[in-house]
Amino acid sequence: MTAGPRVTPGPAATPADRRAARRAQDLLxxxxxxxxxxxxxxxxxxxxxxxxxxxxxxVKGRTDVSKLAPPYxxxxGAALLLSLLCGTVAVLHLLRAAHGAPRTVPLATGTGADAALLHAQDHLETLRSVRALRLGVAHTLLCAAALVTAVALTWYGPVREALRxxxxxxxxxxxxQPVRVADGRLTLKTSTGEVTVSLADVVGLGAVDTCPAPAARGAEKPVAPPPRLS
Structure with a gap:
């Protein structure tokens, strides 16, 4: 019959070992x-x-988003939605880190094993709180970045061009672009400058997104040159 491994006591703990163990217990x-x-x-x-x-x-800036040119x-809107979502997630994580999860904690019955279990649960809760704190900070920074992006786009985005x-x-x-109407005359701001048209001479009027290329009305179509004789 073979004998099993024998366990022998180790060296006695030094004062430094006892101080380190006490320090670790206090930290936990x-x-x-x-x-x-x-x-x-x-x-x-x-x-x-x-x-x-x-x-x-x-701070006072452009307040009407509908004046921005598409797709700004x-x-x-997408940046504001992202800011709202990140802010909500950040608040939940920060509350989780500061106050813990809404759940009950089992009480110890007085035995050493139960007390050790409570210490282990506290340590796990600490790790979860640290993780929630880091996620809350990260999502708060994302929320701030999205909010600043939305404000920057609102301020500096190109304006939608007015109808012509x-x-x-x-x-x-x-x-x-219409400038003014006075004394039966309509003043337009064109690419070549302001033009005044008498309303009595107008036979057609309509709004367009972009002005067509300038061309003379009634211009004849170009005629193809005759074939060259060989």
């Missing part, structure tokens, strides 16, 4: 409150950053 016992406190500080700081960004977004209006008027008279066509 207080790590969750420290993470909760850090989560509160991060939440307050990020809330201040977000309030500053909202104040920055309220749709891009502003195509005015037809008996002798010529004029196309441009």
């Amino acid at each position: 016992a207080h790590e969750l409150p420290r993470v909760r406190e850090a989560a509160h500080a991060w939440r307050n700081g990020l809330a201040g950053l977000f309030v500053g960004l909202l104040g920055f977004g309220l 209006g749709a891009l502003v 008027l195509l005015v037809r008279t008996a002798t010529a066509d004029f196309c441009g």
Whole structure:
């Protein structure tokens, strides 16, 4: 019959070993409150950053998104939607890190095994809180970036071009942006300058997105040259 492995006591712990073990036990016992406190500080700081960004977004600029040229209006809407989603996720993660999940915790019955289990659960909760804090910070920064992008597009995006008027008279066509109407005359801003047309001479009037290429009305079609004799 063979004998199994024998277990012998190791060397006695030194004062340094005992101090290190006590230090590790203290860190494990207080790590969750420290993470909760850090989560509160991060939440307050990020809330201040977000309030500053909202104040920055309220600075006077272009307020009517419909005046933006396509597709910049749709891009502003997408950026605002992304900002809202990221902000919601960030708030949920920060609340999770600062206050924990809404669930019950089993109580110890007094045995050493139950106490060790509670310490292990606290450590796992600490890891989950740290992960939630990191995700909350990341999503807050994404929310801020999306909000700044939306504001920048609103301020600096190209403006939608105004509709042009195509005015037809008996002798010529004029196309441009209307400037004013006074004394029975319509003034248009064309590519060559301002043109004034008498409303009494107008035989046709319509709105167009872009002005057609200038061409003389009634111009004859070009005639093909005759074939060259050999």
